[in-house]
Amino acid sequence: MEFSQEKIRFFAKYIEKELGIVYSDSNYFQLEHRLSDITSQLGLKSLEDLWMRATSGIDTQLKELLLDIATNNETSFFRDPSLFVGLVKSIVPELLSANPQLKELRIWSAACSNGQEPYSIAMALDEARSENPNFPNYKILATDFSERVLSRTKARTYSQLELQRGLSASRLQRYFDPGSAPNTWVLNSRIPPSNFQFQQLNLLDPWNFDHNFHIVFCRNVLIYQNVDNKIRVIDKILKVFEKDAYLALGAAESLLGISDLFEQVHFENSVFYRKKRSN
Numbered sequence: 450m451e452f453s454q455e456k457i458r459f460f461a462k463y464i465e466k467e468l469g470i471v472y473s474d475s476n477y478f479q480l481e482h483r484l485s486d487i488t489s490q491l492g493l494k495s496l497e498d499l500w501m502r503a504t505s506g507i508d509t510q511l512k513e514l515l516l517d518i519a520t521n522n523e524t525s526f527f528r529d530p531s532l533f534v535g536l537v538k539s540i541v542p543e544l545l546s547a548n549p550q551l552k553e554l555r556i557w558s559a560a561c562s563n564g565q566e567p568y569s570i571a572m573a574l575d576e577a578r579s580e581n582p583n584f585p586n587y588k589i590l591a592t593d594f595s596e597r598v599l600s601r602t603k604a605r606t607y608s609q610l611e612l613q614r615g616l617s618a619s620r621l622q623r624y625f626d627p628g629s630a631p632n633t634w635v636l637n638s639r640i641p642p643s644n645f646q647f648q649q650l651n652l653l654d655p656w657n658f659d660h661n662f663h664i665v666f667c668r669n670v671l672i673y674q675n676v677d678n679k680i681r682v683i684d685k686i687l688k689v690f691e692k693d694a695y696l697a698l699g700a701a702e703s704l705l706g707i708s709d710l711f712e713q714v715h716f717e718n719s720v721f722y723r724k725k726r727s728n
Contacts, residue, residue, distance in 0.1 A: 452496045457481055459500065463507065464519045468594060469653050469678040483518040490514065517595050520673065526565045526615035528668075529700050533569060535719030536664070537577040540695050543714070544663055545585070547693045554587040555660055555691070559652060559667040561591035564602030565615070566666060571640045572624055590658070592650035599647050605636035652682050661691045669699035676706070683708045687724065696722040 457480055461472040464480075472480050481496070488499045491514070503511060527533055545551055554574070558567040567589045578584040593599050609632040612621055625634040650656070652670065665686055671679045686696060687710065695714065698704070704711050704722060711722040 452481060452500075456496070456500045457484070460484060460503065460515065463503075464515060465675075467512075467516055467653075468519055468651060469675065470519045470673040471675055487511075487514045487518060513596070517597055524562045524565045524669075526612065526620075527569045527573075528565070528615060529719075530615075531716075531718035532697060532721075533573040535716035535721065536570070536697075537573050539714070539716035539719070540664065540721055541574075541577070541584070544693060544695075551585050551663075554585050554664065555590075555662045556587060556664045557590045557592070557658075557662045557666065557689070559592055559650075559665065560670045561593050561598075561602055563598050563607075563611075564591065564605070565611075566668070567591040567602070567645065568605075568636060568640060569615075570666065571644065572620060575624075575639060586644075588644055588646070590646045590648060590662075592648045594649065594651045596649050599649055603647055605642070607634055607636075608632060609634070652685075653678060656685060656689065658689055661689045662694060663691050664695050664697070665690070666697045668697060669702070671702050671707070672699060679707045690724060693723065698722065 454474070454477060457477045461477065461480055465471055484496055484499060488494075488496055491499070491502075491511075493499050493502070503515075507515070541554065544554070556567075556570060558570065561567050570589060571587065574584070574587050578586075591599070591602055593602075606628050607625075612625065612634055621634070624637060624639055626637045627633070628635045652667075667682070667686060671682065674682065683704065687708075690696075696711070698720075710724055712725045714721045714723055
C-alpha cells in the first residue's frame with residue numbers, strides 16, 4: 450500500500466513545529482525514505498505502523514528519532530575553504546585591531562553536525578598561531594539539536610572517507626593519529642579537547658550561555674527555516690554578540706529580507722556579517 454502524502458505531511462508538520470525545518474512537497478520522497486529507516490529501527494512492519502504509533506502519541510524515543518532524521522548532516526572539513534582563509538587573514542585581525550588586549554576568541558559553531566566545522570575552525574586558528582605567537586587562543590562552543598551527532602563530535606574519530614572530503618594530506622598528518630578501528634583517524638592533542646564545550650541545543654528554544662561570542666558560525670541552517678524563524682534566530686544571535694562580533698552564514702544564505710542591522714565584510718571570496726557601526 451502506498452503511503453499517503455497526507456500521512457507524510459503529518460510528520461513534516463511535526464518536524465517543522467519542533468525545529469522549524471520545512472519540508473516542501475517535492476522533498477517528501479526524502480522524508481519518506483528517512484521514515485522508513487525509523488520504522489526499521491523500531492522493529493515495526495510498515496510506515497502505516499509508524500504513523501499509527503505517532504498519532505497515538507509521540508513518546509521521547511520517537512521524538513528523538515524524528516528530529517534526528519530531520520536533516521542529512523551532510524558536511525565536510527573546511528567546507529567553503531575561502532571562509533577559513535577569511536577567518537584568519539581578515540576577521541581575527543579585525544577583532545584584534547578593535548581590541549588589542551583580546552587574548553581568547555569565543556566562537557560558537559551552531560548546528561555543528563559531526564564536528565567537521567568546529568574542528569576545521571580550530572585547525573585554521575592553530576595554523577595561524579604557529580605563524581604568529583601573538584594570535585589569540587580560542588574556545589569553541591559546538592551545539593546541535595541531535596545528541597547522536599554531538600556524541601560523534603566529542604569522540605573526535607572519523608573515517609578515511611570523511612577525512613578525504615576537504616582535509617589536505619598535510620593536515621591529516623599534522624592533526625590526526627590512526628584510530629583503533631581500521632581506516633579510522635582520531636583528532637590529536639594539537640587540538641586540545643579543553644578548548645571545546647558541547648551542548649545540545651534547538652535554535653528555536655531559549656538560549657542560556659555563560660558569555661557572548663566574537664564569532665558565530667551558523668551555516669546552512671537558515672536555508673531550512675521559514676522567514677519568521679530566520680528572523681527569530683538572527684535576532685537572538687545578535688543578543689549573544691560581543692562588540693564588533695562577526696557572523697558566518699552558508700554560501701547559499703544571506704540576510705536579505707531578514708535583517709537590516711548587519712553589513713557585509715568581504716575578504717577575497719569569503720563573506721562575513723557584522724552589526725552595522727554607527728557613524
